[in-house]
Amino acid sequence: MLKHLSERWGVFVLGGSNLATISIIVTSPALDSQGAYSALRFIQATIEKGHSVNGVFFYQAGVTVANGFQTVLSDELALYEKWQDLAQQHKIPLQVCVTAANRRGVISHEDAQQDKNRHDHNLVSPFQSVGIGELVAMLNESDKSIQF
């Protein structure tokens, strides 16, 4: 399978003259793996090469990237802010699977209001709380998808 993935990757990187629309899926956790950071760097490189990214979908542990309560020391990488900047600069939708997010304590204002004991929420714009059907819609409108 690794061979298969590297072939997919290889075709994409080397075929520089064929501009593509790419969907990104993040299933790696925000902090405990390099996946979410690699995704960010990959998207930046993709755009620099002239390709377009039609959306990022956060699923499984990837939803923790959207936790607005992440607080890092001032001299550490602020990954959350990097994602905010990316979405703002390039108008890329950042879609978060609501079910996977709620399981992991990443809650939108709307969902927090369903529970009177919950006083705060941590899933805010530019991250959007969406159903998993949005992933299918995103994949149907791209040439390739890459998972991190």
Place this chain on the structure above:
Amino acid sequence: MNTLAIINRSTPFKGQAGQESVDLVLAAATFGQQVSVFFVDDGVFQLLTQSPAEVEQKHFAKSFGAFEFYDVESIYVCQKSLSQRGLSKSDLIIETEIVDENRLNQLLSQHHNVLSLS
């Protein structure tokens, strides 16, 4: 129509991978996607009889039985992963196609999108 391959690679109750894979398969099928499901590496353990109540988990594998009603009929299991774990087709709770590594790579390359859940 786009085709989607979903690869299950982890044991049934390692985190939420099993449940979230089933959720994704059924949702994608509902939205008209042609979905194939692959069980590779420790993912083959998801196809054994499970007692999820023992570890206070939901019985997500029950949904495998519903796949055919969602027109998810392409279910593949990696032969090498099975034999490495001392398992065979008769141990599995649903009907699947056992494939060798070459066939696995060939099948995956025929899908537009591949998602691996582990």
